Amino acid sequence: MSFPDLIPQFEPWISEIRGRLIPNQPLSEVTWFRVGGPAQLFFQPADEADLALFLKHLPAEIRVTTIGLGSNLLIRDGGLDGVVIRLSARGFGGVEVLEGHRLRVGTALPDVKVATAAAEAGIDGLTFYRGIPGGIGGALYMNAGCYGTETRDRMVELRAVTRDGEIVTLSNADMAYRYRKSNGPRGAVFTSAVFQGFEGDRDDILARMREITEKRESSQPTKAKTGGSTFKNPEGHSSWKLIDAAGCRGLTVGGAQMSELHANFLLNLGVADAYDIETLGETVRSRVRDTQGISLNWEIRRMGHFLPGREVREFLDGDVFTGAV
Helix, strand or coil: CCCCCCHHHHCCHHHHCCCEEEEEEEHHHCCCCCCCCEEEEEEECCCHHHHHHHHHHCCCCCCEEEECCCCCEEECCCCEEEEEEECCHHHHCCEEEECCCEEEEECCCEHHHHHHHHHHCCEECCHHHHHCCCEHHHHHHHCCEECCEEHHHCEEEEEEECCCCCEEEEECHHHCCECCECCCCCCCEEEEEEEECEECCHHHHHHHHHHHHHHHHHHCCCCCEEEEECECCCCCCCHHHHHHHCCCCCCEECCEEECCCCCCEEEECCCCCHHHHHHHHHHHHHHHHHHHCCCCCECCEEECCCCCCCCCEHHHCCCECCCCC
């Protein structure tokens, strides 16, 4: 499917925008699952000022969706209407070492590069980012964490552009972080962040990062088309153990499968569409609920429109999803 081209209705101000504007860009090309329909208008701003100018002029009724590296994202097969913003490494991928064992990074930077930059500068406390796929923008949004440390433990402040084009600075408290969730200004696009670490030994930090890499590669399907951890851990439980106990390790729907290596990883075996992936996820949720009385919550962000006749219902028997959850 395709959407009407938005660009003509944005004249004449759209000519001032320096970034890339692509109508009906297939989002399957920019997500790790490699599925999903098109973005009505795909925008990669040149820099923060370009982003602010675009959002300032963009009519308020136009939907705006921001995506990062697409590592923890499922775009449905009908795609996304409105504008989809994806920050580029060129404009938003910088790293600056600050005094006091701090690091300022652009939000398009992959998590692993943040960990590496900190290690090279002798800054400890950010090694956990070596174990998280994706980019810093997504980590800030969902309070990503692993191995006992979360983003909220290290983030000092971040810069963002609001929906009306204002550039603002937000504190850790402004983000109201919780487990795998934040509550910052609705519609704001994060552009950079400052992280607080502490003094460490470069070689020791790099050695611990190698251990994290080895652990991930031995226990997770890191080279597969996947969105990482599929479901959040319920309080007092591990999702993978619940999925395993429900008999869902290796379960397949169409071209999608729950990993044999790690039961909480959902895979595209190569021929899946978003319908297969979301249906498999809801099948797993249903079986865990029915066998163990626990409702798993998605950690993967799902958004976009279903294709007609290819809707997915919650637990396969509830209401049809109509947007991001």
